[in-house]
Amino acid sequence: MTRVLRVDDATLAAFAVRTGAGRASRVALGEELDAAADVLMLGDVGGVSPDRFSPDRTAAAGALLAITRRVVVVPIIAARQHPVNLARVAATLSNLHGRRVGLAGYSAEELSLISRLWESWPLDSIVGDADAGVYVDDSRILRVVDPEHPTIGGPLTLPVDVHDKPVTVLLSSGGVTAGVDVALDPASVPVWSADVGSVDAAAVPLTARAAFGLGPSASFATGSPAFSGSGRLDQV
Secondary structure (H helix, E strand, C coil): CCCEEEECHHHHHHHHHHHCCCHHHHHHHHHHHHHHCCEEEECCCCCCCCCCCCCCHHHHHHHHHHHCCCCEEEEECCCCCCHHHHHHHHHHHHHHCCCCEEEEECCHHHHHHHHHHCCCCEHHHEEEECCCCEEECHHHCEEECCCCCCCCCCCCCCCECCCCCCEEEEECCCCCCCCCCEEECHHHCCECCCCCCCCCCCCCCCCHHHHCCCCCCCCCCCEEECCCCCCEHHHC
């Protein structure tokens, strides 16, 4: 059974101090995190912490992924973060750290938009045909259409495997919709503490989708080609 814990903003700030205390401290923290849970959700629930100096949760996710080997990290979206930037950061972390990342939030519409943006540049659109001078099938790089956010469409600046997108977690007791992989009542998630117990830290690292018991991600975005002829070597 997958064990999910939430790390609040104050604890994230304390983790930042520990990661800055030298290599031995970082290694110890990474081992502690790997042993504590299968999935760590990062941030306070119920909105942004009133502390104006609360940590950037996506930056914290990158730092924790770098010192761990198996735990999946899911930052909770804070206010004033642009969906394109969130999509790009999560996709980058997913590519760097073995698909061990997701995003959680309170808005199904925002999560759906981010999931659409992950489809704006499909990984398998890269052709890499040197003889023909074609790097990518540019007809598949899209400006996606989202009815709730008509002015935001991408495309992202990095390719994403549309069958293995980062997990989107809606913090609600309601059901899932297109672009939302998991609905989770945040009140049901235990908060990190010094005596949280342990899981098998030697277990094989999980991808985010495997940790939540999910299969391949569904492709559902629509849009129009963002470029024309830009995939040719002589036009890049």
